[in-house]
Amino acid sequence: MTHLISDIEVLPAQDNENCKVIHISKENQTGQMRKLYIESYGCQMNFSDSEIVASILVKDGFDTTSDISKADVIFLNTCSIREKAEQTIRDRLIHIKGFKKLKPDLLVGVLGCMAERLKSKLLEEEKIVDLVAGPDAYRDLPNLIALVDGGDKAVNTFLSKEETYADVSPVRLNSNGITAFISIMRGCDNMCSFCVVPFTRGRERSRDPYSIVAEARDLFEKGFREVTLLGQNVDSYKWSEIENNKARLEKKGVNNIISFASLLEMVANINADLRVRFSTSHPKDISDDVLHTMAKYENICKYVHLPVQSGNSRILNLMNRGYTREWYLERVARIREILGNACGISSDMIAGFCTETEAEHQDTLSLMELVEYDYSYMFTYSERPGTLAEKKYADDISLEVKKIRLEEIIKMQRELSAKRYKLDLGTTQRVLIEGPSKKNENQLQGRTSANRVAVFPKENKMKGEYVNVLIEACTSGTLIGKIVN
Ligand code: SAH
Numbered sequence: 342m343t344h345l346i347s348d349i350e351v352l353p354a355q356d357n358e359n360c361k362v363i364h365i366s367k368e369n370q371t372g373q374m375r376k377l378y379i380e381s382y383g384c385q386m387n388f389s390d391s392e393i394v395a396s397i398l399v400k401d402g403f404d405t406t407s408d409i410s411k412a413d414v415i416f417l418n419t420c421s422i423r424e425k426a427e428q429t430i431r432d433r434l435i436h437i438k439g440f441k442k443l444k445p446d447l448l449v450g451v452l453g454c455m456a457e458r459l460k461s462k463l464l465e466e467e468k469i470v471d472l473v474a475g476p477d478a479y480r481d482l483p484n485l486i487a488l489v490d491g492g493d494k495a496v497n498t499f500l501s502k503e504e505t506y507a508d509v510s511p512v513r514l515n516s517n518g519i520t521a522f523i524s525i526m527r528g529c530d531n532m533c534s535f536c537v538v539p540f541t542r543g544r545e546r547s548r549d550p551y552s553i554v555a556e557a558r559d560l561f562e563k564g565f566r567e568v569t570l571l572g573q574n575v576d577s578y579k580w581s582e583i584e585n586n587k588a589r590l591e592k593k594g595v596n597n598i599i600s601f602a603s604l605l606e607m608v609a610n611i612n613a614d615l616r617v618r619f620s621t622s623h624p625k626d627i628s629d630d631v632l633h634t635m636a637k638y639e640n641i642c643k644y645v646h647l648p649v650q651s652g653n654s655r656i657l658n659l660m661n662r663g664y665t666r667e668w669y670l671e672r673v674a675r676i677r678e679i680l681g682n683a684c685g686i687s688s689d690m691i692a693g694f695c696t697e698t699e700a701e702h703q704d705t706l707s708l709m710e711l712v713e714y715d716y717s718y719m720f721t722y723s724e725r726p727g728t729l730a731e732k733k734y735a736d737d738i739s740l741e742v743k744k745i746r747l748e749e750i751i752k753m754q755r756e757l758s759a760k761r762y763k764l765d766l767g768t769t770q771r772v773l774i775e776g777p778s779k780k781n782e783n784q785l786q787g788r789t790s791a792n793r794v795a796v797f798p799k800e801n802k803m804k805g806e807y808v809n810v811l812i813e814a815c816t817s818g819t820l821i822g823k824i825v826n
């Protein structure tokens with residue numbers, strides 16, 4: 342999955358006191374501005390971080406390009422979540438060697454989770470790499486580039502307890518101009534035993550809610566109509582006015598703790614025409630307050646991504662997920678009770694975690710059937726160095742068995758998706774138009790509140806508008822309909 346910079350729009354950036362910018366050569370040998378090319382891998386957080394990186398470097402005088410062959414600086418913003426994700430980067434670096442042969446002063450940097458996990462070891466293992474920067478070190482990129490310009494290799498993998506880049510206005514990359522992502526927190530404190538994220542992203546910290554609302558409002562004023570609030574566990578979002586801004590607290594005399602439910606409400610109140618989504622919810626933390634807030638506001642989309650990972654309580658315990666099968670099913674029942682059956686629910690699944698028996702795998706399938714997920718992201722377990730599972734449990738399920746189990750999970754999900762999409766047949770759905778359909782330029786596409794993709798003849802409508810669509814047919818991944826009044 343790559344993400345190229347194109348059609349960039351520079352949003353006003355506030356002055357940033359913490360940013361130690363030293364001035365470096367902004368021109369290449371042909372006297373033009375140096376061009377940055379960046380590719381992102383992994384989760385949406387990384388894609389959002391690339392927008393922060395672009396913002397920091399554009400402010401520092403760099404130009405950007407979506408053409409790798411024109412780049413003076415190539416950054417790969419990397420993911421470590423599974424072994425395969427890291428292998429993809431190593432393969433990509435081999436390919437990039439070709440560019441460096443043609444342009445010896447090309448600077449190659451590795452950012453993100455793999456940078457954080459491997460630190461300076463990455464420089465030893467991958468000779469082509471000049472610069473390594475972890476997710477909390479992006480303000481330092483101008484300095485790191487200057488070090489490389491001076492003939493050194495540069496590494497900064499310092500993890501911060503405070504950094505949220507709250508004041509950096511992201512340069513929106515590859516944007517459709519309608520939907521955008523906003524990071525509301527960073528890091529993760531959960532320590533699920535299979536997961537590398539707490540090591541690559543550091544401690545959990547929440548971003549100033551007023552900076553989040555300001556970013557969302559600014560997007561709305563620029564024509565955006567949907568924001569997705571991002572965090573590894575949005576339900577543990579917490580901002581204390583007492584700790585962070587006593588002056589503001591005294592001035593407003595309000596709420597001293599802002600929870601995720603209150604943040605959702607603040608963003609929903611910006612404008613009824615601004616849709617609000619969020620990801621990821623954690624089954625152990627998702628509160629009734631959040632569900633009631635979703636019910637209260639039409640513009641908060643009726644869709645919850647609630648990764649279960651496994652349907653068996655013994656495995657969930659080994660995974661250190663903090664809930665049981667019964668707890669999870671109770672949370673799903675509450676979603677259905679408060680938001681109705683139409684609310685979309687999706688999940689992540691891991692097949693073949695350490696010691697998982699066939700019967701325990703069957704529990705995952707039966708749970709899927711009970712919940713009736715709209716969609717799932719499904720993976721075979723990949724042991725990650727340094728995690729609790731790697732230290733404590735044997736990765737004892739053969740790849741062959743993992744793959745068979747994964748296939749069964751995928752097959753189950755396919756059936757469930759088809760069933761869920763059929764539910765919308767004959768109903769009228771409010772759809773936010775995101776642009777032309779990928780397959781037919783006479784058709785438009787957008788999503789329903791429950792996050793299902795709908796396509797329909799375009800008539801005289803344009804992206805960014807809301808339309809009512811009567812659903813007349815469907816596949817297991819698309820609703821097909823026509824605009825009605
Ligand atoms: N914070 C989110 C997950 C982020 S990682 C949550 O807690 O739900 C995205 C997904 O990758 C996880 O939900 C999990 O299903 C998968 N994943 C994480 N580590 C993995 C591993 N070691 N092997 C296979 N899949 C993994």
Ligand code: SF4
Nearest residue numbers: 529531532533536538
């Ligand atoms: Fe990883 Fe668990 Fe944190 Fe999600 S909640 S990022 S799976 S440690």
Ligand code: F3S
Nearest residue numbers: 383384420421422454
């Ligand atoms: Fe990957 Fe890091 Fe996201 S490991 S999934 S890019 S937080």
